[in-house]
Amino acid sequence: MPKHDVRLAAMERDTGIRKVNRWTWWASAFGAACSVLIGVGLSHAAASTAASTNTSHPTRQQAHQQDRPRKHRAKHPGGGIIIPAQPPQQSSGGGQVTSGSS
Amino acid sequence: MTDDDVARDTFDVFGTTAVLLVTALPAISQARAIADGELAAIDLACSRFRPDSELSRLNAAAGRGAQQVSPLFAELLAAALRAARLTGGDVDPTCGRALAGLGYDKDFAEVQAAGDAPPRLTGPVGPVPGWRRVHLDRAARRVRLDRGVQLDLGATAKAWAADRCAGQIASKVDGGILVSLGGDIAVAGDPPPEGWRVRVTDDHAAPASAPGQTVTISSGGLATSSTTVRRWNVGGRPVHHIIDPATGEPARSCWRTVSVAAGSCTDANTASTAAIIRGPAALDWLHDIGLPARLVREDGTVETTAGWPRDDGPGAAA
Numbered sequence: 001m002p003k004h005d006v007r008l009a010a011m012e013r014d015t016g017i018r019k020v021n022r023w024t025w026w027a028s029a030f031g032a033a034c035s036v037l038i039g040v041g042l043s044h045a046a047a048s049t050a051a052s053t054n055t056s057h058p059t060r061q062q063a064h065q066q067d068r069p070r071k072h073r074a075k076h077p078g079g080g081i082i083i084p085a086q087p088p089q090q091s092s093g094g095g096q097v098t099s100g101s102s
Numbered sequence: 103m104t105d106d107d108v109a110r111d112t113f114d115v116f117g118t119t120a121v122l123l124v125t126a127l128p129a130i131s132q133a134r135a136i137a138d139g140e141l142a143a144i145d146l147a148c149s150r151f152r153p154d155s156e157l158s159r160l161n162a163a164a165g166r167g168a169q170q171v172s173p174l175f176a177e178l179l180a181a182a183l184r185a186a187r188l189t190g191g192d193v194d195p196t197c198g199r200a201l202a203g204l205g206y207d208k209d210f211a212e213v214q215a216a217g218d219a220p221p222r223l224t225g226p227v228g229p230v231p232g233w234r235r236v237h238l239d240r241a242a243r244r245v246r247l248d249r250g251v252q253l254d255l256g257a258t259a260k261a262w263a264a265d266r267c268a269g270q271i272a273s274k275v276d277g278g279i280l281v282s283l284g285g286d287i288a289v290a291g292d293p294p295p296e297g298w299r300v301r302v303t304d305d306h307a308a309p310a311s312a313p314g315q316t317v318t319i320s321s322g323g324l325a326t327s328s329t330t331v332r333r334w335n336v337g338g339r340p341v342h343h344i345i346d347p348a349t350g351e352p353a354r355s356c357w358r359t360v361s362v363a364a365g366s367c368t369d370a371n372t373a374s375t376a377a378i379i380r381g382p383a384a385l386d387w388l389h390d391i392g393l394p395a396r397l398v399r400e401d402g403t404v405e406t407t408a409g410w411p412r413d414d415g416p417g418a419a420a
Contacts (some may be wrong), residue, residue: 042132079363080391083408084322088318088411090317091297091299091316095300097285097298098282099302100326101327102283
């Protein structure tokens with residue numbers, strides 16, 4: 001093969017490799033972006049399902065699995081069980097009222 | 103009647119005893135009038151034993167489409183559904199059929215007077231329908247119950263009523279207010295300097311000498327749930343009023359009594375009832391969400407969480 005043909009073939013080969021590399025990079029970036037979007041979408045869907053009032057009564061196991069988000073909400077007034085401004089303090093003697101079951 | 107510069111009024115309501123305390127002594131009559139009005143309206147809205155209540159009419163319409171309800175009933179039901187949501191369904195307002203199946207379909211005094219009743223249901227009751235089968239459109243004030251759902255708001259209504267009364271009185275009366283409805287306690291306004299002294303024990307009607315602990319609170323609410331009170335017999339079997347929604351049966355718990363302090367009486371009662379139903383898991387749950395609580399085992403030993411003061415003195419074991 002003449003020398004200039006070899007150089008031409010090598011140049012075309014390098015150009016092809018660069019094109020493949022570029023397409024591979026864009027495909028990887030697109031895939032990563034889609035994965036993030038799908039992940040965010042699924043987490044919102046899961047949260048919505050947990051908050052929905054249109055499903056059947058949860059099993060005990062399901063109910064306890066919901067403890068984790070409740071723990072987070074409870075520390076923020078308005079979102080969960082509200083903790084008192086301060087815990088009860090020890091007192092001596094009798095009470096002005098009695099708290100017991102009725 | 104006064105003690106410690108606090109005016110007191112005691113009266114019967116909802117089949118239990120109510121106590122009203124105010125620091126502005128002349129305001130006790132006004133406070134009582136406000137409480138009477140609120141409690142009468144709440145009873146008419148959500149009593150399971152009154153055929154003319156909104157709740158009875160709604161239960162009768164289960165499976166027959168959405169029904170219009172009053173603003174008050176919508177608030178009561180919203181509170182019950184919130185309690186169910188916050189406890190993952192452990193405090194569930196659809197226990198009406200389970201309670202009626204145990205014979206608790208009339209005022210509790212009549213249940214007790216009837217003595218040992220024959221069982222109405224044979225075999226396992228099974229889980230209650232579940233709070234997700236109650237559909238509340240709060241803006242439109244319309245409620246739809248799926249077929250077979252029977253509401254009972256007993257797990258939250260009394261505590262919610264205490265919060266409501268305390269808030270309404272505080273909006274019209276100066277000073278501090280304490281409302282106790284059968285031991286479900288809500289406070290509002292400026293408390294006494296040393297706080298409100300509350301004796302915590304199994305039974306709200308227990309004498310002052312009963313085992314327990316005295317604590318003070320200055321805001322929010324304090325509630326106690328127990329399996330030792332409101333008990334009766336069905337077919338020779340002792341039962342109580344705290345239903346485990348997972349089984350439809352009275353809860354079998356390692357705790358006989360749980361007291362909780364929270365930002366409101368409703369939240370305190372929600373947590374104390376859920377703790378009875380959750381059993382051993384309640385300790386970690388209360389600790390993790392930071393709720394001060396006192397839990398009494400069947401043998402009388404006491405556990406506390408989240409800053410509830412330990413009381414190792416004589417008479418502490420409830």
